[in-house]
Amino acid sequence: MPLNRAYVGRRLPPTPAYLVGREKIREFATAIGAGDPAYHDPDAARALGHPDVVAPPTFPVVPAGAASRQLRDDPELGLDYSRVVHGDQRFVYTRPVVAGDELVCEVTVAEITERAGHEFLTTRVDVSTMAGEPVVTVWNKLVVRGGA
């Protein structure tokens, strides 16, 4: 079943706030083997001018990925997750994510295309604080193999 083209340009309602925990950042940093003190030690992060530990560059995939599950679970879009592979990923930062951030994610379906029998679903997730301060924009392209 092809992806529902009516979703192109659709902006989903903002998610409830994701509270970035210090231990979650430490856990994520440990999982990728990143021992930089700024990811683990609040004092080291403060020395760089941040209020608490800093998240590694790809950390926003955690809240953004959770936000995108709204699409994955929406039968109207028609995304067959068993045929999905990850195509592209990009993070465009306004500032780093730090522990204590309360992040709101707004998912937009940017593009649906097809080529060589596959479909491509591009989403943009605008990640900002509860106060509306932009933090990072997360771009994701999924390939639906044999979708077209």
Add this chain to the structure above:
Amino acid sequence: MRVGDQLPVRTFRVTRADLVRYAGASGDFNPIHWSERTARSVGLPGVIAHGMLTMALAGRALTSWAGAADAVLDFGVRFTRPVPVPDDDMGAEVEISAVVTGVSDGQAELDLTASCQGQKVLGQARAVVRTG
């Protein structure tokens, strides 16, 4: 950093245990990253690393080259080939290198190369990092 600089190659080892740890930390529990049976059933050679784990390792290379944990301003990749992770103590080895393609205003633009067993696993891998 100057335009044309080749940054030192960083090598990362990824084992099955790393995949389990990353699944838990990231919330990505897709079984192709931990179940040989599932991976083979969808035509993969076996369990493969999360693309986002490979990207995270490239992120470690970026921050090490830039000299700061918070230096990454823009980072994008295309996942061009899976990284198979054998069920042994050695796992897979991913090599990350980069060349500086632009420098301005305390920022540097980098083109990254990531390979596993001599095959490129990322394409169009580009980043902007703060250098000053």
